[in-house]
Amino acid sequence: MAELPDITPFRRHLDEMTAEMAAPGFYGQARRAADTMRESQRLRKIVADYETYERLGREIAEAAILSREGGGDPGLRELAAAEIPDLERRREALYQSVLSAMIPPEAADSRNTVMEIRAGTGGEEAALFAAELARMYQKYADSQSWKVQPMSSSVSERGGFREVIFLITGSEVYRRLKFESGVHRVQRVPVTEANGRIHTSTVTVAVLPEAEEVDIQIDPSDLEITVCRASGPGGQGVNTTDSAVQIQHKPTGLIVECADERSQIKNKARAMTVLRSRLLKLKEDEEQAKYAAERRSQIGSGDRSERIRTYNFPQNRATDHRIGLTLHNLSQVLEGDIGELISALERANHEEKVAALGR
Numbered sequence: 001m002a003e004l005p006d007i008t009p010f011r012r013h014l015d016e017m018t019a020e021m022a023a024p025g026f027y028g029q030a031r032r033a034a035d036t037m038r039e040s041q042r043l044r045k046i047v048a049d050y051e052t053y054e055r056l057g058r059e060i061a062e063a064a065i066l067s068r069e070g071g072g073d074p075g076l077r078e079l080a081a082a083e084i085p086d087l088e089r090r091r092e093a094l095y096q097s098v099l100s101a102m103i104p105p106e107a108a109d110s111r112n113t114v115m116e117i118r119a120g121t122g123g124e125e126a127a128l129f130a131a132e133l134a135r136m137y138q139k140y141a142d143s144q145s146w147k148v149q150p151m152s153s154s155v156s157e158r159g160g161f162r163e164v165i166f167l168i169t170g171s172e173v174y175r176r177l178k179f180e181s182g183v184h185r186v187q188r189v190p191v192t193e194a195n196g197r198i199h200t201s202t203v204t205v206a207v208l209p210e211a212e213e214v215d216i217q218i219d220p221s222d223l224e225i226t227v228c229r230a231s232g233p234g235g236q237g238v239n240t241t242d243s244a245v246q247i248q249h250k251p252t253g254l255i256v257e258c259a260d261e262r263s264q265i266k267n268k269a270r271a272m273t274v275l276r277s278r279l280l281k282l283k284e285d286e287e288q289a290k291y292a293a294e295r296r297s298q299i300g301s302g303d304r305s306e307r308i309r310t311y312n313f314p315q316n317r318a319t320d321h322r323i324g325l326t327l328h329n330l331s332q333v334l335e336g337d338i339g340e341l342i343s344a345l346e347r348a349n350h351e352e353k354v355a356a357l358g359r
Helices: 008-022 030-068 074-101 123-143 173-180 264-287 289-299 330-334 339-358
Strands: 113-119 147-155 161-169 182-188 199-209 223-228 244-249 254-258 309-312 317-320 325-327
Touching: 008 030, 030 074, 074 339, 113 123, 113 173, 113 264, 123 147, 123 161, 123 173, 123 182, 123 199, 123 330, 147 254, 147 264, 161 173, 161 264, 173 199, 173 339, 199 264, 244 264, 254 264, 309 330, 317 330, 317 339, 325 339
Parallel strands: 182 309
Antiparallel strands: 113 161, 113 199, 147 161, 182 199, 223 244, 244 254, 309 317, 317 325
């Protein structure tokens, strides 16, 4: 069994947080105070478990010496030898526990999520599958008792989605859905295919942690807001009212549109929610270059050759290419039964981080 990483940085960080909590005015910012206290509790447990791990190591060494020598007492040698396996089991369990705890939690894991689904390669067939993926995630959200709030959509001629954006709120939404970002590939005979040939189409999914105003400060002068008359289905009120809103963030060039509501105020609020989430993601990407590169490699360009998951209808299978997992229950997966896929991705990510710590 390899040794645990050096505990010194964790002790130093705990000392810093303890001093911060003792400072006057610490509780003035309730959210920051709660985050600091939660992190200090995590660090305190890591340090305590590490010290127990070290103590057990000393006890194993002492027991090994007694089992060989025992001061000339055969009974003492036998007792010491019998104690070693239990001490080693306890130490091994602590090793795994401390190693896992040393992985810092991602701050965004507890956030609500803005999910963006866009048709990629494949024209109308890609738009139809984008609608099926949107329904799949909405079904999964229902199974988790989460709420889904439509933000924006662009409907294709056959009722698919060229683009659909919605907000999912609930407990640890981002933690469960963050690995869904990327290119999703579908292989099947499209309804538009007259000769029965299997086509391959793609849909891109982006999963963004919801940003709050305290996370992203936006200067109003950096925004160019345009209102216009909404088009498409929605009734007379939509088509005759200047309710559609387009917001451009001039420093980054990001553009967000929302026209789903009849109220210009509601459309603007929803567009700002999406914009803040995209800006937060940009900020995180800049601070975590490695993570940003990973996300770009996952999402790619929407080309057929790029994919994180394939949904193959003729073979009734869903395959996640990142972890090599194949499920032969495609119909259930598209009904929102994606818990097994999500849990497997979480385990693989956790094991990778633990392995990196242990090296």
